[in-house]
Structure formats: C-alpha cells, structure tokens
Amino acid sequence: MKIIEISNKQGCRAKIAVDHGFNCFSFMVRTLSGANVEVLSAADDFEAGGHPASRSGIPLLFPYPNRIAGGRYTWCGQDYVLTPDQVPFDKSGNAIHGFCLDRPWRVLAQSESSVTGVFKTSVDAPERLALWPADAEIEVTYELRDACLLSVITIRNPSDQPVPWGFGTHAYFRLPLGHMSSADQCTIFAPVGRTWELHECLPSGKMQSPPRGADLSSSPAFGGLKLDDIYSDVAESNGAVVCRLTDPAAQLSVEQRCSAGFREIVAFTPPWATAVCLEPYTCVTNAINLQQQGIDAGLQVLPPGETWTGRIDIEVLTAD
Template sequence: MRPDDIHGGRVVAWLGRPGVLIENDRLQATIVPALGSRVVSLRCKTTGAELLHTPASVEAYESAPMLYGIPVLFPPNRIAGGSFEYGGRAYRLDVNDPATGSHAHGFVHDKAWEVISCGKDEESARLVTAFDSAFHPSVTAQFPHRFRLVMRVELRGNALFQRIDVHNESDAAFPWGLGYHTAFNFPFGAASSPASCTFAAPVGRRWQLDARFLPTGELAEDARGARLRQGMSLSGIVLDDVFEAAGNGANEAVLTDPEAGIRVRYRADRSYGTWVLHNGDGGQGFVCPEPYTCVTNAFNLALPPEATGMQALAPYASASVDCSIIVEPYRSEES
C-alpha cells in the first residue's frame, strides 16, 4: 500500500504496520488492511478520547489480538471440533483453539485485505477494502467456496458506519455468519471512575453454555437482564456471556461515561440476533459488546435457523449487514 494509493486519507504506521487514517471534523479512525482490515482506533476529536481498546505494544497485541479494535469474525466465535455438515458436504476447519477443541473466530480477522478505494468529501470520509478467499489457499482448504467480503468504513458526522457485503462467488450455497469482537475502552476517560459509568445492552435470554463455552441449545432468563437493558455499572461485574438480542427497541449497546462527557451507541441492524458480552476479569479497562448474525456453533446446533441465526447464501448471491458507532456528548443533567 503506497501513500499515493490513498485519496482522502493518510497512510500511517500502527505497531509497525501500514494503516489508513480517515477523519472528519469530529472523529478520526485508523484501519489496518494487513490485520483483517481491522479498525484499530476511533478517536473523538472534541475530547481527545480513544474509544477503542488499543495495545501498548506489539507484544501486548500478539498476546491477545481479539481484545483490540474491531476484529471481523467470519464466521463468529467457536465451531465445535472445527467441523460441521451442510448440504451433504462435510467441512473440516482448523482447530485453532485447542483448549476447547474448536475452530475460533473464522477466516478473515488476521488476513490481509485489499484496499479498493479511499475518499473524502463534504459529507463523509471512507475506506473500502475487500477480502477474496480465492487468494488465500489456507482458507479455501477449509471452506471450499469462493467468497468475497467488501467492507465500507465511513465517518459521517458523529458516527462511524461499518457495512459488509458478503458475496458467494461459487456455484453452491454455503452457510455463513458474521460478527465483530469489538473492544471499547471503558471507561473512556483516563481519570473516570468505573463506578460512575454505565453499560446497557439489548439482551434477551441467555444461551446456556457447556464447559467448552458452546451453547447447549437451551436459553434461560438471566438475573442481570433487566439491569443490562436499562444500563448498569460494570464495577466488580464479570461478563462472558452469550445472549439473544431483545426484540424491542433499538438493537444497540450504550456505553456512558459521565466524567468524560461521552455516550457511545453501538448499533446493529436486525440481522444481528446475538450479542456476546465480555470484559475479561472485569477490571482491565475494556468491554466487548459483540454483535453476531448467528450464535456460537450455529452450524452444529439442532435448532431452526430462526433460533440460531444461521443463514445460507445461494450461488452468486449477496447479503449485506450494517453496524454503526454513534458518539454523543453527555451532560450530567441528562440523568
């Protein structure tokens, strides 16, 4: 990627890798195409706050890459044994999570994507990148369909919009799911107290998980559900749970830091029927509200697609999914 390939953005270094910085008068975002076209930074220009969880070093990133920025998961989370069957065909994926004997996080989050275009005008700043499985033998060896993902990251006003188009470039239908392992700094302000911040998520019932963190197929009401929907402090709270999306209201997680004066709405379209919530041990300064179009291990669950979110894409067909991160000022009198 050469600087003269980028029109409307800037080539910058991120942990020794070239990234593309796009900005408007309110926000500044950095995307690293070589790392799965990951959005690695989203900065609020009015406050100077970095909204995404960012590593202090290459070593920190490499020790836990899922905990930084917005990794693209295709398909999301774990697939038991790295195997499933669909359309009379057996699929064998790499077991890259030996602790659970699963394939984890899909094919594209750590592969290089191609820069298609970069532009800026009075309305927006944007970067378009693409992943074509035909150029990745390690992917086609596991998933023998040619597919192409095209992602548009756009800054417009006070929001980042992220759209992915999924294209089936093969002559057979395939199952698919997509998600983001989005990691926010939380609190947003370096001096903010975690106890003063609130986190809300559009959660319905919680999927029961087995010892390998795979859904058993059972769902149950969660004692924290009402508080999560309303907004609660995460001080002393550990989250590592899989929820169905609530059916009412906006499909969005809301992160509020009154001391930093910031409220973030992480909004997903209704294709995203699952939210995974994760915050490590609860004291590491981040929270991951992860929108998925299908639940963990959906390809193996003996449940109808409307329950798991598993979708099939017909030959030479396409599908699109959208998310946005809306950054708002917060004033204490709102409470």
C-alpha cells in the same frame, strides 16, 4: 504492518490495520469541549503486529463468529475438519472467529474520511478454501461522519453453490470515556433478554435468564461485571439494535447501532483490559452444527451470486 488512517473536518480519526484483518483498532473523537476521546481498546504493541488480532480494536468475524465445536461440522453430507494449524483455535480445541481476522485484506477504495477493504477466501486465504462448503467474500467500508464511525458490511457468494455463513464484530470499548472518570461507574446497556446456556463457551441449545447482576437491559454498572455470555431476544428500536456505554462523570456515551439482522449480542469483559465487548452477531456460536440439529441458531445460507448487506455505526454522544 500496513496502517490506513482516515479523518474528518470535525477532528475525528480512525486507524485500520489492513494486514491484520482490516481491524479498526483506533477511533478517536474530538468532543464539543475540545477533548479527545479514544473509543476503542487496543494493545500498545498492536500497531507493530505484536498482539493477537482477536484482542484489540474491532476484529471482523467471518464466515463464522465465535466457535465451531471441535472444528468439525457436516454440510450436505460432507464432513469438514478444521485444525489449529489451519485456523485460529481456542484452548478447549474449538475453531474460533473465522477465516479473515488474522489475514491481510485488499484495499478497494480510499478517501480522506473513508476506506473500503475486501477479503475473498479463494484469493486472500486459498489454503482455507477447502475448509468451507463454498467460496465467500466480505467487503467492509469504514467512514467517519461527524462523531460517528460508520461501517457497511457486504457479504457475497461468488461461487455456484449455496454458502452457509455468519458474521459478527468483536469491538473492544475502552472505559472510562473521560480522563477523570471511573470505569466502575460507567453503565452498560443492550436491548437483550435471555442468554444461551453455555458449556465451556458452547451453547447447549437451551435458553435461560441472564446471570445475576448481568441483565444488560437494566444498564448495570461496569464495576464488578464479569461477562462472557451470549444474549438473545434482541429488541430493535426504529429498525436498529442499539447498545450503549455511558460515562456519567464525563457526560458522554458511546452508542453502537446495528441494522436489523443482528440477532445475538455477545458481552465479554476481557481480563487483559479495562474494556467491554458488545459483539453483534447474525447467528449464535456453533450455528453451523446447532442449526442442523433443529435449533434456531440463526445460520444463514446465501444462494450463488447473491449478497447481504448490514451496517454498524459507533457514535460518541453527549449523555443525557
């Protein structure tokens, strides 16, 4: 597997698996006290290619984040059917997490502290091109700046047809942040309100209050949380969506800041790791079907030749 490591003068490092979805699976920060803090959770054998791309690091989800019900949808009068031998599927028979998280990307640029990769369906997964209404391209730049991992995401439509799309990340944040801390005492914050009502992980189209004890706007403790929920009513602060993990014993926090345009946050506690996922999405699960049922699901359509740019920063801070 091709691995690129970037670093900066502050002693921070990040590793990106180019051949495994351009997945940034390690982000190590050196704190002011000299301690090294690993922010991301990844399987021990991920670097060797022995673990699914969706279960470690920061999987990149495009052109649809999360699921498409049954792998089926209709667009402009044409029926599309995705199958498990073509794209990733979940155990319930739904296409999941897009076209690019399990495929090699191409490196466009690299420096000591940054790297840029690109994935274009027609070039990097041509066997999947017919599964979507038009060709699409995603470019991601990772850059280390102080104790922050910056990522800039650019979506392009290189075709002569409008392309529907959604994007999300699936970062696995490791807990606790300190070697002497307890994961259970760490707190989770996201500026969210209601959740989508789900049936077997698929939104019904209705909204509801968060599950008991799982109102992330009140910073619940990680201990006892079992999450697999899609939160909406996301509130911005100074033009950004700010989520935060805090380890009070270590006096450290991890802040994830997303640009405007990320309207859902999926929160997930994986049973295979002591970690939490706070996943910013531009649309909800199954958006390509829900939007055409008259439900505001956040599906975006990019005209030919147009681009969209977003940003997600992950920074380690001293907790107040």
